[in-house]
Amino acid sequence: MIRNSASEMASKLASxxxxxxxxxxxxxxxxxxxxRDVHAFLHVDTEGALDQAAAVDxxxxxxxxxxxxxxxxxxxxxxxxxxGIPTTCGSKILKGWRPPYDSTVVANLKKNDIVxxxxxxxxxxxxxxxxxxxxxxxxxxxxxxxxxPGGSGGGSxxxxxxxxxxxxxxxxxxxxxxxxxxxxxxxxxxxxYGGVSRYGLVAFSSSLDQAGPCARTVLDAAxxxxxxxxxxxxxxxxxxxxxxxxxxxxxxxxxxxxxIGVVKELxxxxxxxxxxxxxxxxxxxxxxxxxxxxxxxxxxxxxxxxAYYLIAPSECSSNLARFDAMRYGLRVGDNDGASAESVMNxxxxxxxxxxxxRRIILGTYALSSGYYDAYYGSAQKVRTLITQDFxxxxxxxxxxxxxxxxxxxxxIGEKANDPLAMYLNDIATIPVNMAGIGGMSLPxxxxxxxxxxxxxxxxxxxxxxxxxxxxxxxxxxxxLSKWGAPLLSTIPALAGSK
Amino acid sequence: xxxxxxxxxxxxxxxxxxxxxxxxxxxxxxxxTVILDAVARVQEVxxxxxxxxxxxxxxxxxxxxxxxIPSLLPADALSGAxxxxxxxxxxxxxxxxx
Numbered sequence: 001m002i003r004n005s006a007s008e009m010a011s012k013l014a015s016x017x018x019x020x021x022x023x024x025x026x027x028x029x030x031x032x033x034x035x036r037d038v039h040a041f042l043h044v045d046t047e048g049a050l051d052q053a054a055a056v057d058x059x060x061x062x063x064x065x066x067x068x069x070x071x072x073x074x075x076x077x078x079x080x081x082x083x084g085i086p087t088t089c090g091s092k093i094l095k096g097w098r099p100p101y102d103s104t105v106v107a108n109l110k111k112n113d114i115v116x117x118x119x120x121x122x123x124x125x126x127x128x129x130x131x132x133x134x135x136x137x138x139x140x141x142x143x144x145x146x147x148x149p150g151g152s153g154g155g156s157x158x159x160x161x162x163x164x165x166x167x168x169x170x171x172x173x174x175x176x177x178x179x180x181x182x183x184x185x186x187x188x189x190x191x192x193y194g195g196v197s198r199y200g201l202v203a204f205s206s207s208l209d210q211a212g213p214c215a216r217t218v219l220d221a222a223x224x225x226x227x228x229x230x231x232x233x234x235x236x237x238x239x240x241x242x243x244x245x246x247x248x249x250x251x252x253x254x255x256x257x258x259x260i261g262v263v264k265e266l267x268x269x270x271x272x273x274x275x276x277x278x279x280x281x282x283x284x285x286x287x288x289x290x291x292x293x294x295x296x297x298x299x300x301x302x303x304x305x306x307a308y309y310l311i312a313p314s315e316c317s318s319n320l321a322r323f324d325a326m327r328y329g330l331r332v333g334d335n336d337g338a339s340a341e342s343v344m345n346x347x348x349x350x351x352x353x354x355x356x357x358r359r360i361i362l363g364t365y366a367l368s369s370g371y372y373d374a375y376y377g378s379a380q381k382v383r384t385l386i387t388q389d390f391x392x393x394x395x396x397x398x399x400x401x402x403x404x405x406x407x408x409x410x411x412i413g414e415k416a417n418d419p420l421a422m423y424l425n426d427i428a429t430i431p432v433n434m435a436g437i438g439g440m441s442l443p444x445x446x447x448x449x450x451x452x453x454x455x456x457x458x459x460x461x462x463x464x465x466x467x468x469x470x471x472x473x474x475x476x477x478x479x480l481s482k483w484g485a486p487l488l489s490t491i492p493a494l495a496g497s498k
Numbered sequence: 499x500x501x502x503x504x505x506x507x508x509x510x511x512x513x514x515x516x517x518x519x520x521x522x523x524x525x526x527x528x529x530x531t532v533i534l535d536a537v538a539r540v541q542e543v544x545x546x547x548x549x550x551x552x553x554x555x556x557x558x559x560x561x562x563x564x565x566x567i568p569s570l571l572p573a574d575a576l577s578g579a580x581x582x583x584x585x586x587x588x589x590x591x592x593x594x595x596x
Binding site: 101310360365 | 502
C-alpha cells in the first residue's frame with residue numbers, strides 16, 4: 001500500500017477500499033521500521049496525524065465533498081511553521097520552538113485534508129546541498145545509506161524514496177527541492193517565484209526562496225502544487241493571478257509540437273558520464289514523443305553560482321538577524337548583569353552551525369560600505385544578465401532542459417570540508433532561482449557507472465508552470481514504458497521495510 | 499586576490515553579533531580567501547550599463563485593505579519567549595548603567 005502513488009492512494013480512499021487512518025498507520029509503521037537508518041524525520045506527529053486522518057474519514061463517511069488528495073499523508077520540511085509542532089530549521093537556535101501559527105502552506109494542506117505526518121530533516125536554515133549541515137545529524141540516501149540524499153531538503157526527498165510518505169513539501173532557494181529529487185530518484189518542483197506563499201516559511205534568502213511539491217510521480221506533484229499554490233495577502237510577493245493548470249497538463253502529458261531548448265552551458269565538461277548518457281536518452285524519448293529539440297545558449301549562466309553566493313548570503317545575513325535570543329528560541333549567557341549584546345553574541349555562537357556562520361559573515365562583508373558595489377551590486381547586475389539570457393532562450397523554446405546536477409549522490413563526508421566543491425552541486429539549478437522562473441526535476445534512470453539516480457531538469461517561463469508538467473509527464477510515460485516499472489521499484493530494500 | 503585577515507573576520511563577526519574563537523577566526527579567514535576569489539568573478543561582466551535586479555518580480559507598493567483581522571493573542575506571542583514578565587518579553591540589559 002505504501003508503494004502506491006499518492007493519486008492511487010487517493011482513489012482507494014475515495015472508493016472506500018482503504019481509510020485514511022489505515023494508510024496513515026501504514027506510513028507511521030514504515031517510519032518506525034526504517035527511519036533509524038534513513039533519518040528523514042526530525043519530529044513525527046503520530047497523534048496529530050492520526051487525529052487528522054480520523055477527521056477526514058469522518059467527513060468522507062458523512063458524504064462531504066473532499067479535495068483530490070484528502071486523507072493522503074505528507075512529510076513537511078522543518079522550515080515551514082505548523083502551529084504547536086516543533087519547527088527547528090535543522091538548527092540548535094530553534095530547538096524546542098513551537099510556532100504559535102500555521103504557515104499558509106500548512107493552512108492550505110489542512111484545508112485540503114492532507115495528513116501531516118511530521119517534520120523532515122534539512123541543512124540548517126536550508127543552507128547546503130547534502131543535509132549534512134543539520135544540527136541533528138545527516139539524513140541518509142535510501143539508495144545507498146553511505147551517500148547524501150541531497151540538500152537542503154534531503155529529509156523530504158529521502159522520506160519519499162524510503163516510502164515513509166507519498167508526498168512532501170520542500171523549499172528551493174538554489175536547488176533545495178530539485179537536487180534532492182535528482183539524487184533520490186524522486187520528483188521535485190520549484191514553482192514560479194510568488195506562485196506559493198512564503199508566509200510561515202522561515203526566510204533564508206527572501207528574493208529566492210520558494211516552497212513547492214515533492215512526490216514520486218509528476219501527477220502527484222501537480223496535485224500537491226494546486227493544493228498549496230495561489231495568491232496570499234499575507235505575502236506581499238505572492239502573485240495575484242490564477243494558479244497555472246498543472247494537473248490538466250500532467251494528465252495530458254502532451255509535447256507534440258513543443259520546442260524544447262537544451263541549454264548548451266549546462267552540460268559537457270564537469271558532468272558525470274552517466275548523467276550525460278541519461279540526459280541524451282531523455283532528449284531522444286521526448287523527440288520521439290513529438291517535441292522539437294533545439295539548442296539555446298545562456299552565456300551568463302557561468303556567473304550564476306558566483307552571484308548566488310553573494311546574493312543569498314547577503315539576504316541571509318539580514319534575515320537571520322531575527323535570531324537574537326530575545327523573543328523566541330535559544331538564549332545563552334543571560335546571567336546577572338550580562339548585556340543584551342553579549343547574550344546575542346554568545347547565543348549565536350552556540351546556536352548557529354559552521355555553514356550558517358560562514359554565510360552570515362560573507363553576507364555582512366558583501367553588504368559592507370566600500371565593498372557593496374563590487375560584490376552585492378555586481379551580483380545584482382549578473383542577475384539581470386541571467387534573466388535576459390532566459391528571456392532570449394524562451395523566444396526560441398517553450399521550455400529549457402538540462403541535467404539537474406552534474407553528478408549522482410556523493411558519499412557522506414566527501415565534500416564536507418570543501419565549501420566550493422559543495423556549492424558546485426547547484427550549478428544547474430541556481431539560474432532558475434535568480435530569474436524566479438519554474439523548475440522541475442524528475443528521474444531519468446540510473447548512471448551506468450554507479451547505479452545511482454540521475455535527474456532531468458525542465459525549466460518554464462514565469463507563471464507557465466504547466467509547460468514543465470506537460471514535458472515531465474510525457475518523459476515519465478516514455479521512461480515508464482521503456483522500464484516496465486517505476487525507477488523506485490528497483491531501489492534496494494531497507495532493513496525492516498514493509 | 500582579495501583576502502580577509504583574522505582581524506577583518508573578527509570585525510565582521512562583531513557586526514554580525516557572533517562570538518568566535520581565535521581558531522574559528524583563523525580558519526574562516528583562510529576559507530574566505532578562496533571563496534572571495536570565486537565570487538569576485540561577478541565583477542568581470544557587471545558593466546556600468548547593466549541595471550541591477552534585486553527581486554524577480556516587478557512589484558511595487560503592495561497594499562491590503564485596512565481592516566482589522568484576527569492576530570496572535572499575547573499568550574501565543576509570548577509562548578516561545580526565553581523569559582517573560584507581566585505579559586512582556588524580559589530581555590537582558592540594553593542600556594548601560596551610567
